Amino acid sequence: CQSEAEADVAEAVEGGDLGIVGEDVQDFGDPNYSSAPExxxxxxxxxxxxxxxxAGEQTELLVGMENIGExxxxVIAIKASVHLPFDHRMLVQNLTAVAFNNATVPPSVQATFPYVFAVxxxxxxxxxxxxxxxxxxIDQQPYQSxxxxxxxxxxxVGGFLSVESVFLVTLGIALLVLLGLWLxxxxxxxxxxxxRAPKVEVGTRAPDASLDEWLQVMSWLMHHIIIIITSHSFYFS
Incomplete structure (x- = not known):
């Protein structure tokens, strides 16, 4: 917005009259009008x-206008466009222009006009x-501010779900890496x-302790993976 005090913004938005939005959408092109000092x-x-x-959803902003002239x-229309931040010559999108019918701001009066757009x-x-x-x-002379x-x-839209998906994939990869390192x-x-093992007589021997440890680690990993997937599935449902 213009460099105005917040009190002036609130006064222009809350204390002004509302313009009447026309139903017909017109193409106002890119006129090179100057702004009126009043x-x-x-x-x-x-x-x-x-x-x-x-993206793809409607966003509303309110335009406050003050007429300090005589x-x-x-008011004819409001238009807007989206540009790359580092170079305004790079036009990204021309947004829909909104026309106003019978929208007049008398001298020493503030008015508010809504503008709804969607990228x-x-x-x-x-x-x-x-x-x-x-x-x-003003007096049939066109201006633009x-x-x-x-x-x-x-x-x-739904960016939060994408973050959750990335989290789950990252967690799964981390668990697989840990499992691979342990194996x-x-x-x-x-x-x-x-x-290093010497020859021993054939007979019954106790189960290898490493096998028990491997089974315990696998059980722990599967248990936590099931808990995480179940909790996130319940959240998104």
Whole structure:
């Protein structure tokens, strides 16, 4: 948003009049209009101070406008676009423009206009720059003011589930690595014993202690793997 005090933002959003959104979506192109000095703009992301945008889902922001001039301001539309943060010349997506019908801000009046947008569901999660502008005219002279030029954080829907999946896969790999290291150590120890073992008479002997230890480790690993998988399956259900 523009560099305005938080009190001015709250006053513009909560104390203003609401514009009427038109049903027809128009293509306003990329007009190179200048801003009017008698118009001040601010914006807020309601209940979304972190500016998180779910890919493919609708996100709302509110644009506050203050007319400090002597002529009424006729609001025409709000438009926005998404750019790469390191180079604004790299356009990522043009967002839908919202037209307003009969939206007029009289002199010395503040008004609030909603803007709902959605980035593509195929957009890679990460940090992007959002540039939002409001188009209006004063005495039939068109103007354009940028109400937001900053970063947003695009996240994928169900990103938490993906993190859980990565956790389970990582845990499984770690357990397999530990099991492999333990089996490798046991194999080397048994091999050394076999090379040093003298000949003995054929008969009944006690079970090898290493076999019992191996069975205990396998039982412990399987027990904990079953507990982890069961708990996560219950959570996601």
């Amino acid at each position: 118009v001040k703009t601010v914006c807020v992301f309601p209940k979304n101070s972190a500016k998180l945008v779910l 002529s009424p301001v006729n 593509s569901k195929y957009l890679q999660p990460g940090t992007f720059d959002l540039v939002g502008s409001i188009i209006y005219d 940028t109400f937001y030029n900053g970063t947003i954080e695009v996240v994928e 490798h150590g046991q194999f080397q120890r048994i091999t050394k014993k076999t090379k």
